[in-house]
Amino acid sequence: MSKGHRYWYFDTGTSDERGKKIFTRLPDISDKTAFGAAYSAMMGHRTRRANAAAQMTVTAMIGLYRLSQKYTKLAAGSKRIYDIYLGELETMLGMAPADEVTRADIVLLVDKRAKHPAAANMILKISRALFKWARSRGHITADPCSDIELNELGEHQPWPDELLTEALASDDDRIRLAVHLLYYTAQRIGDVVRMKFADIKDGTLFVRQQKTGKELDIPVHALLAAEIGKAGRQIGPIIITARGSAITVSTLRHYVQAWAKERGHDVVPHGLRKNAVNALLEAGCTVAQTAAISGQTLQVVEHYAKLRDQRKLAIRAMSKWEANER
Missing domain, CATH: 1.10.150 (DNA polymerase; domain 1)
Structure with a gap:
């Protein structure tokens, strides 16, 4: 009712993006022919939508x-x-x-x-x-995932220093190369297996992160450059299988974890990313500089920074304190 006039609206059975019902104006009820035709047509549309929604598997x-x-x-x-x-x-x-x-x-x-x-x-x-x-998109109204909590997950832990040192000097060429790449680039294993010799130009390794699409130019660490040089090849993927083909993520992950398990350590390759971030931070790199290598967000690097080896940091802090009082 508005200014003495009565208006008629049809409930379309749909809602806008804010959840408010959408109504469509009908002809004046005094025009029974127009009103009846419009109402029938709108009801037909709403019924078809309802049937379609019911059939949406x-x-x-x-x-x-x-x-x-x-x-x-x-x-x-x-x-x-x-x-x-x-x-x-x-x-x-x-x-x-x-x-x-x-x-x-x-x-x-x-x-x-x-x-x-x-x-x-x-x-x-x-x-x-x-x-x-x-x-x-209005295909459904159900919200079956509401109020279901995610499982709590433990974080990937960095490798123990002694295991990292042993891996970097391993007699196993594939382990040594893989760990050098994982550690000195701070990248995910999926990005490491895709690295090719052609990605290295003028001492810089180009990486397009598979998960985020982020593009990075990572200066090649001197120790990594020396290790890559031992591969004796200049084409194709940097890490390959014993048969010379490109290695898959699952194969390399299994190989690295089996090697570590033989030495009494239950670790994952992703832990080396945290080793790398910690090493960069402990070398005095800023959060932004560290993120420029790892490709992580500043928030993630800051989180890692809070979890650095407390004992190691405490020893260095005490040494500085003692030196200052001499």
Whole structure:
């Protein structure tokens, strides 16, 4: 009712981006023919939308998501991870109506991976991204991932100094080269296996991080340059298998971890990234300088800085104190 006039609106059954219902103006009810025709047409549209929503399966929703910019703009490495867990979600719930997936369904998916908390977290994160996108596009209204907590994960620990020293001087050429590359570039193992001789120009190694897409020009450390020189090749990937082919991430990770386990250490290659960041910080590099090598955010480097070896820092601090009082 406005200024003495009564207006009629149709509930479209949809909402805008703020969740507010969308209504469409109808003709004046006094014009029964126009009013009836408009109302019937709008009701038909709403019914078709409702039927389409009811028929939207998880498989169909995933198919639409893969066409969206949210997915297509992901880095290649991220896409591979998404594909793994979208595939799992489709295997478990593919034929279920997407709008009828419940919190209990997602909790079950997560809890089935209790022995692998990182994988459990990943399927939850990717499910959240999928359902959030689908809600934003009006395909569904369900929010089955709400209030499900991520598993707590322990951080990757740096390698013990004695293990790092042994690896850098190892008689195993592949271990020695791999650890030099991981440590002296502060990069992820996925980026290290993709490094080629052609990426090195004028003493600088070019890296395009697979996970973030960030491009880095990393000066080659003198010790790394000497180790790469021992490879005796000038083409192809820097690290190769015994047969001379490019090595995969899983193969190199298994090889490095098996070598460390033989020496009584349960470590992961990613721990060397923390060794490298700590070494840069302890050498007096600023957070920004360290991040320029590792490609991490300033916040991540600052977090690493807080976790540096307290004992080592305390010894150096005490030495400076004592020297100042002499």
